[in-house]
Amino acid sequence: MDSEKVIKRDNEYVLHTYARNPIVLEKGHGLYAEGPEGQKYLDFTSGIGVNSLGYCDMTWAEAVSGQAHKLQHTSNLYYTAPCGKLAKKLCKRTGQSRVFFGNSGAEANEGAIKAARKYSFDKYGADRYNVITLVNSFHGRTIATLTATGQGVFHNYFGPFNEGFQYVKAGDIDALTEMVDRHTCAVMLELVQGEGGVVALDPEYVQAVRALCDEKDLVLIVDEVQTGVGRTGTFLCCEHYNLQPDVVTLAKGLGGGLPIGAVLMNEKVAAGMGPGSHGSTFGGNPVVCAGANVVVDRMDASFLANVNERAVQLRTGLEKLPRVRSLSGIGLMVGIEFLEGIKAADVLAACREKGLLVLTAKTRLRLLPPLTLTAHDVEMALEILGSVLAEMDPSKTEEQA
Ligand SMILES: *Cc1c(COP(=O)(O)O)cnc(C)c1O
Numbered sequence: 001m002d003s004e005k006v007i008k009r010d011n012e013y014v015l016h017t018y019a020r021n022p023i024v025l026e027k028g029h030g031l032y033a034e035g036p037e038g039q040k041y042l043d044f045t046s047g048i049g050v051n052s053l054g055y056c057d058m059t060w061a062e063a064v065s066g067q068a069h070k071l072q073h074t075s076n077l078y079y080t081a082p083c084g085k086l087a088k089k090l091c092k093r094t095g096q097s098r099v100f101f102g103n104s105g106a107e108a109n110e111g112a113i114k115a116a117r118k119y120s121f122d123k124y125g126a127d128r129y130n131v132i133t134l135v136n137s138f139h140g141r142t143i144a145t146l147t148a149t150g151q152g153v154f155h156n157y158f159g160p161f162n163e164g165f166q167y168v169k170a171g172d173i174d175a176l177t178e179m180v181d182r183h184t185c186a187v188m189l190e191l192v193q194g195e196g197g198v199v200a201l202d203p204e205y206v207q208a209v210r211a212l213c214d215e216k217d218l219v220l221i222v223d224e225v226q227t228g229v230g231r232t233g234t235f236l237c238c239e240h241y242n243l244q245p246d247v248v249t250l251a252k253g254l255g256g257g258l259p260i261g262a263v264l265m266n267e268k269v270a271a272g273m274g275p276g277s278h279g280s281t282f283g284g285n286p287v288v289c290a291g292a293n294v295v296v297d298r299m300d301a302s303f304l305a306n307v308n309e310r311a312v313q314l315r316t317g318l319e320k321l322p323r324v325r326s327l328s329g330i331g332l333m334v335g336i337e338f339l340e341g342i343k344a345a346d347v348l349a350a351c352r353e354k355g356l357l358v359l360t361a362k363t364r365l366r367l368l369p370p371l372t373l374t375a376h377d378v379e380m381a382l383e384i385l386g387s388v389l390a391e392m393d394p395s396k397t398e399e400q401a
Pocket of ligand 1: 106107224252
């Protein structure tokens with residue numbers, strides 16, 4: 001079926017909740033995706049940070065299809081090996097004690113909020129439930145995680161929203177300290193705000209938040225749905241901050257392309273989550289976990305060394321491109337701010353025309369390439385982006401707008 005037909009059918013029958021790029025992707029290999037008419041795209045989005053090993057990694061695809069041929073699902077009424085294997089690896093890699101598996105980032109954050117409130121309830125009673133999140137954060141699209149998301153634009157239309165969330169400006173430890181009262185149960189944050197524009201938190205601030213949470217016995221939840229699983233050059237972004245949270249959530253890159261969410265927690269928080277306290281029909285699905293096991297196994301020291309080397313190469317190259325004002329983020333989570341008059345959405349469209357797929361986050365261009373990228377892939381992306389930016393005339397962009 002050609003692209004035009006695929007797009008037309010989709011537009012007719014699929015809910016219009018997404019502003020899609022007008023292209024169809026049919027197959028992929030490594031860093032490249034292909035359309036039905038043979039168009040080739042160098043993909044620096046990895047499906048929004050999901051395809052950590054690129055398209056159709058052979059070991060990953062074999063593990064997934066092998067498990068599908070063996071046993072595809074059992075429910076959580078029974079034990080299967082891939083789930084426990086993955087849980088053990090995640091605990092060993094992160095220093096956490098237990099894992100709950102769900103199917104998405106939002107679902108992982110829901111689980112984290114529930115676990116934090118349960119800990120607080122058991123120890124302090126029903127009156128301590130508030131979760132403080134940061135202004136400009138993003139935590140998901142369910143009602144509770146939309147409420148947790150510290151951006152006013154997300155708090156429309158779908159009310160009433162949940163009680164028990166408060167928002168504080170990132171980086172301001174005094175404002176946070178002042179907000180904490182006898183109703184506060186947890187603080188939840190992203191170390192690099194992804195959807196908020198690829199904005200990294202200040203390390204001193206993060207340490208001060210940890211100290212405040214220790215002092216007041218608040219549960220510190222770190223949302224690593226986008227930053228986790230090698231994206232920033234370490235397995236967790238927490239390692240850059242020398243931070244040990246009480247709860248960590250993972251999703252996007254963990255499954256290598258299949259839906260998974262994970263809530264990792266320490267013994268103290270895990271203790272309250274007994275039988276019946278939480279659940280998910282698909283959570284810990286063996287096919288998905290078989291894929292995730294390949295992803296986590298691949299992330300040894302040399303794999304992460306490549307992530308760091310490519311990140312340096314990419315960032316060094318980007319700094320030299322015309323019309324680039326500044327770079328943000330950590331590792332292969334890259335935000336690009338342009339000079340006045342250059343719109344990230346225009347750059348995205350022009351890159352797509354030249355066969356490079358990129359993302360935006362707020363006013364910035366955002367790059368989340370597969371972690372398996374080579375030096376040559378980085379060179380190719382820099383070449384395309386460089387030629388797009390060289391042709392961008394700020395005055396012309398303004399006229400068109
Ligand atoms: C993408 C994202 C989510 C939501 O994940 P879904 O899988 O879309 O539910 C939550 N938190 C952060 C930081 C994210 O980047």
